[in-house]
Amino acid sequence: MAAQLKMPAAAYARRRRQLMRMAGDEAIVVVPAAPERVRSRDTHYPYRQDSDLLYLTGFPEPEAVLVLIPGRMHGETVLFCRERDPAREAWDGPRVGPEGAGEAYGVDDAYPIDDLDEILPGLLEGRRRVYYHFGRDVEFDLKLIGWVNRVRAMMKMGNRPPHEFLELGHLLDEQRLFKDRDELRFMRRAAKISVEAHAAAMRAVRPGMHEHELQAELEYAFRRHGAEPAYASIVGAGANGCVLHYVANNAPIGDSDLVLVDAGAEYRGYAADITRTFPASGRYTKEQRALHDLVHGAQRQSLARSMPGNPYAEVHQAAVETLTEGLLRLGLLKGKLEQRLADESCRRFYPHKTGHWIGLDVHDVGDYRIDGESRLIEPGMVFTIEPGLYVRPDDTSVAAKWRGIGIRIEDDVLVTRDGHEVLTEGLARSAEETEAFMAGHR
Numbered sequence: 243m244a245a246q247l248k249m250p251a252a253a254y255a256r257r258r259r260q261l262m263r264m265a266g267d268e269a270i271v272v273v274p275a276a277p278e279r280v281r282s283r284d285t286h287y288p289y290r291q292d293s294d295l296l297y298l299t300g301f302p303e304p305e306a307v308l309v310l311i312p313g314r315m316h317g318e319t320v321l322f323c324r325e326r327d328p329a330r331e332a333w334d335g336p337r338v339g340p341e342g343a344g345e346a347y348g349v350d351d352a353y354p355i356d357d358l359d360e361i362l363p364g365l366l367e368g369r370r371r372v373y374y375h376f377g378r379d380v381e382f383d384l385k386l387i388g389w390v391n392r393v394r395a396m397m398k399m400g401n402r403p404p405h406e407f408l409e410l411g412h413l414l415d416e417q418r419l420f421k422d423r424d425e426l427r428f429m430r431r432a433a434k435i436s437v438e439a440h441a442a443a444m445r446a447v448r449p450g451m452h453e454h455e456l457q458a459e460l461e462y463a464f465r466r467h468g469a470e471p472a473y474a475s476i477v478g479a480g481a482n483g484c485v486l487h488y489v490a491n492n493a494p495i496g497d498s499d500l501v502l503v504d505a506g507a508e509y510r511g512y513a514a515d516i517t518r519t520f521p522a523s524g525r526y527t528k529e530q531r532a533l534h535d536l537v538h539g540a541q542r543q544s545l546a547r548s549m550p551g552n553p554y555a556e557v558h559q560a561a562v563e564t565l566t567e568g569l570l571r572l573g574l575l576k577g578k579l580e581q582r583l584a585d586e587s588c589r590r591f592y593p594h595k596t597g598h599w600i601g602l603d604v605h606d607v608g609d610y611r612i613d614g615e616s617r618l619i620e621p622g623m624v625f626t627i628e629p630g631l632y633v634r635p636d637d638t639s640v641a642a643k644w645r646g647i648g649i650r651i652e653d654d655v656l657v658t659r660d661g662h663e664v665l666t667e668g669l670a671r672s673a674e675e676t677e678a679f680m681a682g683h684r
């Protein structure tokens with residue numbers, strides 16, 4: 243694959259300007275880094291930066307705070323970060339340090355994080371509105387309240403404390419929902435790596451292997467390209483495919499099992515999310531094929547509705563209609579289509595929604611409904627389309643031949659001005675394509 247991608251400094255500056263324009267001249271925006279989390283005693287989980295801070299700066303280190311102060315004469319963008327410390331850096335690797343951060347991250351001012359207590363009250367003073375994610379990091383919430391109180395305590399001296407506290411997500415989530423062209427380069431790369439990883443798993447699968455061996459194939463492909471899993475990879479053979487968030491991945495794969503693989507790469511913060519369900523033997527059984535065709539048909543119908551101007555809810559509705567119709571035809575549901583649509587019977591086999599926004603977070607930010615109504619699809623949005631069917635192994639209400647089959651097909655779709663682009667194109671999807679691809683590799 244091509245060289246590693248680099249996010250231009252101008253992209254971050256443009257995003258900060260857009261956010262500051264929305265926040266207005268009397269506002270201040272406070273975005274702390276994600277805290278480090280202990281995994282066991284003195285070892286931590288791999289560090290993942292807060293998505294908002296990544297979006298606005300690309301700054302990778304913990305113990306940092308970005309402060310945006312629109313219209314401030316002495317600089318609108320201020321970053322607090324850890325100071326250089328050769329002794330610590332020998333253990334944990336290099337730090338940017340306030341001296342380097344100005345140039346490297348395009349901020350106007352950078353200060354040591356230890357000076358935050360001293361400097362932040364002065365930045366809050368005279369600002370009317372504070373934009374911040376309340377409740378995400380309780381420890382930081384308390385600090386912020388403390389700084390505001392310090393400004394209040396000095397009101398007699400003419401200090402003007404902020405008096406509106408607003409949810410940052412209200413502005414920033416909406417901004418992040420629409421991917422800019424630089425983000426799309428990263429999302430295409432994450433998608434491409436994920437396609438390659440899924441193809442590797444399809445090639446490698448053999449009855450008798452364990453699920454975790456396929457997981458290793460997937461994640462080998464991720465790491466080879468400098469990516470990592472965007473979420474815990476799901477590799478479920480047979481009835482394990484019916485467990486929506488199956489992550490044990492430790493069972494053997496049987497001769498006639500389907501394998502459901504839901505895995506995506508995160509490339510420099512940007513996620514992809516793909517699901518394929520393929521037969522360990524290379525050939526679907528008759529029942530597996532019937533349900534796979536049905537799910538594939540549902541995905542095609544959902545994709546056809548993924549056009550600018552359509553209500554987003556129609557994408558799900560299209561899948562529900564297709565699946566309900568097919569389940570009636572195959573005899574897994576009984577009765578009339580109108581009735582079964584009205585009582586949402588297909589939820590027994592399809593309990594989840596047909597997709598979600600995707601970006602820096604695999605389940606990305608952004609409202610799905612506005613004022614109680616489904617929002618309309620617009621260019622720049624990226625979402626997954628992932629219909630599925632899951633017949634539990636103990637479901638005696640259906641013929642035995644259907645039991646224990648779990649199928650999902652998931653791709654990532656970018657909405658364009660006049661339609662859409664499937665970012666995860668290039669990977670066998672239908673039963674026919676999947677069998678042909680697998681036949682070429684055994």
Ligand SMILES: [Mn+2]
Nearest residue numbers: 515626628652
């Ligand atoms: Mn998904």
